[in-house]
Amino acid sequence: MREVAEEANVSIATVSLVVNDKKNARIGKEARRRVNEAIEKLGYRPNALAKSLVSGSSRFIGLVADAIATTPFAGQIIHGAQDEAWKHGYVLLVANTEGDPEVTDDAINMMVDHQAIGILYSTWYHREIERPAALGSTPTVFVNCYTNEASETAVVPDEEQGGYTATSLLTRKGHQRIAFLNSTEDAPSTVGRLAGYRRALADAGLPFDPSLVLDVTPEQEGGYRATTGVLDRADRPTAVFCYNDRVAMGLYDGVKERGLRIPNDLAVVGFDDQEVIAAHLRPTLTSVALPQYELGVRGVRALLAALDGDPHPGVQRITCPPALRHSI
Amino acid sequence: MREVAEEANVSIATVSLVVNDKKNARIGKEARRRVNEAIEKLGYRPNALAKSLVSGSSRFIGLVADAIATTPFAGQIIHGAQDEAWKHGYVLLVANTEGDPEVTDDAINMMVDHQAIGILYSTWYHREIERPAALGSTPTVFVNCYTNEASETAVVPDEEQGGYTATSLLTRKGHQRIAFLNSTEDAPSTVGRLAGYRRALADAGLPFDPSLVLDVTPEQEGGYRATTGVLDRADRPTAVFCYNDRVAMGLYDGVKERGLRIPNDLAVVGFDDQEVIAAHLRPTLTSVALPQYELGVRGVRALLAALDGDPHPGVQRITCPPALRHSI
DNA sequence: CTGAAAGCGCTTACAG
């Protein structure tokens, strides 16, 4: 900057003024030209760090994740957060903690030290967590997780609506007996999707039959092993809502081994919309998508809003949209 | 810092000295104690940005990617880069360009402005690219891509070795006729894996039969449609090396429809080691992994080495390790 | 319309 000032024969204050295009302070056309010329010539780029030092606030948003790439989903949160941050002129600092509390503290401190204006704290699967102590009073938005304090801001998928959407896809096709292969795990997804399933049945005027809800390990193997439970009964269901796409994938195998056809003999809906599975099964799998990208976007928005003096404490639930394919 | 100094009744210089634990300058035990006490009491954290300003170099490494989460792989590069950067006390700045040249320039400039010490430029699939002009003279390492200039540093998967490894898995099991469902796309992976396939056959004393190499669209559908070409011939191969796991997934479907069994009637090896597919097919799929995490790690190391005055220009090829399962 | 000066939070010789 000093060099630019010398080259243009003005003071560094003037350079600063033209670089930042300050409205009130008016600079002579000639001086402005000289400055721009010098900038061009010297390839001058302002030091964003020095800028932050004086302004007292940086353009950094920190994202700490307990897993960056354990699942295909985690990446989408980063992606959404990055895009939205970028749109507002912020850069994303990312840190991966692998779930280690010590690393988490280090990561948070590192971001605070670098004057991040706030932190997005995210988990790779939807769950309740404790607010890490290292956060101190740093503005924080929890993404894909939440704490038990009402004053915190969190953004999570709307599991209940997701379960409702999945089940409704089936009831609308006229199915009367719909099984639900739920997960054995105790998580917001398990509880929420079940609630959505029940509400969809009720809305369609269908009875809730507990025997149609089977808890399986939420993987291909679980779905495969559940085939018997689903099919070997007098009042065999005509459709199945699977906790996730991997369960559906296993169920496909079981159904096919018996020579039955999807969707004619059994309609199937998955959850997660894992493209690599859902779009490539035969037939392709209708699913309900986790709004991971959107979670990242909304997380950044919530953080920026809070910093703008317009906080939205509480849990925001983001819609899980249906992904229609050929299994129903 | 000033507050800490006042609280401890010393100068800010002294605070700086104890915070950074400077060896040569010796501080009295008593003063040191008072300073640490004040730091504790005030919850003082040093401003890393101010530090960078005076030292002239930050602790940022920039990662610009053309896709953060289009595939499950891209995330692993970030993951590896983040872990390795972290290990050396650096923070990762990430930017997603969606392949847009303008966004790419903005992203690079943003990182340069924030005094990133260097940039990792990565692509989501292995390919040749042009060095973005905005990089200027910023130290850069290309990850999962490379330019045509020998002076640049690049880190990519060793496709040839990967193809060799995949094929050798089969020759070692005694297979004599091994088909290769290669991709129709023109890319380093296509060329490299074919070369590896040929070398493995040669090393096993097997002839190269061009009619056993079929080019398919590198997806499930391509693999499925290739079933006929693989099986309907007098000298039917006993094993198939598939360009990627999705092709293998499609081939599985085709093979199963004919009532044949894997691996007894046909052994199959995939590529990419996409866990969500490979670990969940029936039988589970033996594959060769893309070393994405390692690419990120090595990218950071190469960058740090270059900055340390020990550059390694040229293309580093990283081993693609086998992932043994039950399809051979 | 433009420059000199103070200050953002820190580090580093240099005195004492």
Add this chain to the structure above:
DNA sequence: CTGAAAGCGCTTACAG
């Protein structure tokens, strides 16, 4: 052993 001073690259009142 410790403090005063200069300086990192910038911005922002304040003069003129």
